[in-house]
Amino acid sequence: MANFTYSATGLALTKQFEGCVLTAYQDQVGVWTIGYGHTGTDVKQGLTITDDQASILLAADVAWAVTCVNKFVTSNINQNQFDALVDFVFNLGCASLGQSTLLRLVNAGDFTDAAPQFLRWNRAGGQVVAGLTKRRQAEMSLFAGISASAPSSTPPQP
Numbered sequence: 001m002a003n004f005t006y007s008a009t010g011l012a013l014t015k016q017f018e019g020c021v022l023t024a025y026q027d028q029v030g031v032w033t034i035g036y037g038h039t040g041t042d043v044k045q046g047l048t049i050t051d052d053q054a055s056i057l058l059a060a061d062v063a064w065a066v067t068c069v070n071k072f073v074t075s076n077i078n079q080n081q082f083d084a085l086v087d088f089v090f091n092l093g094c095a096s097l098g099q100s101t102l103l104r105l106v107n108a109g110d111f112t113d114a115a116p117q118f119l120r121w122n123r124a125g126g127q128v129v130a131g132l133t134k135r136r137q138a139e140m141s142l143f144a145g146i147s148a149s150a151p152s153s154t155p156p157q158p
Helices: 008-018 051-072 079-092 094-098 101-107 111-120 130-143
Strands: 021-026 032-035
Touching: 008 051, 008 079, 008 130, 032 051, 051 079, 051 094, 079 094, 079 101, 079 111, 079 130, 094 101, 101 111, 111 130
Parallel strands: none
Antiparallel strands: 021 032
16 A cells, blocks of 8 residues: 655646636536536536635545555555556546556556556547547656656636
């Protein structure tokens, strides 16, 4: 079991790709979303929040993703690998990581083959999404220790 906390580099990656929208909107597959990609039964049409509320929701959502990665990863990983996996879980959920070839390869210590596995997770509603492809590339680069900043992305529109 890993025992990491999410770094500023990881948080910047999540914020970059999520963007911050203070009015609830439906994402590409129709899920109500607000703030930095927060979803749940508390998010409904017409909901608005403040920047501070968005940051509080982000902290709670990131904590859940951190717990998931710390629980499932059994090999010795580094901070960049951890951060990439947390962003992956934040975006796709803990179950996606738990049943993935990505996790199997990470836990086997096969980081070379694990890195390209991020790229397999670039679809929403069965369709390849350019923004998800860019996000997975950024996660893969961070995981592999390649110093590359996340490409600029436009936040989702309500």
